[in-house]
Amino acid sequence: MIATILQFGGGEGSMTPTLLMMGVMFVGFYFLMIRPQMKKQKSEKTFQETIKVGSRVVMTSGIQGRIAQVMEDGVVIETMAGKIKFEKAAISREFTQQRFPDTTEVKK
Structure with a gap:
């Protein structure tokens, strides 16, 4: 899959914009999906321990x-x-x- 992504871009440009876009997507996923789920799990665990x-x-x-x-x-x-x-x-x-x-x- 990575090979097709690398071949998809024209041969003349650099890979910097593609790598930058992938980095932005990862950061977006982290703040929109992973971080809120981790906060929820942490609060549930502390609640269950303090009952x-x-x-x-x-x-x-x-x-x-x-x-x-x-x-x-x-x-x-x-x-x-x-x-x-x-x-x-x-x-x-x-x-x-x-x-x-x-x-x-x-x-x-």
């Missing part, structure tokens, strides 16, 4: 519950159906009243 007993969380599968026990290899989530053990990586986000208000309240 504590009693926090209400939402799992990646959509299960909501309260953390009953934190262990080294996972957590035990208490749901309406009972207690279930999950890996820490399965916790998607915290379930807070500010982000997810309780809609069962009757407004006057």
Whole structure:
């Protein structure tokens, strides 16, 4: 593939504009795709490491519950159906009243 790219340019010019364009594309991909994904992974990891007993969380599968026990290899989530053990990586986000208000309240 590189050989066809090198042959595609005319024989008379230098490779500097082509290499410059490829460099600009790499930098663009880095700032638009790679860097935001790395920041998201880092924030998720710090969130998963700082969870504590009693926090209400939402799992990646959509299960909501309260953390009953934190262990080294996972957590035990208490749901309406009972207690279930999950890996820490399965916790998607915290379930807070500010982000997810309780809609069962009757407004006057």
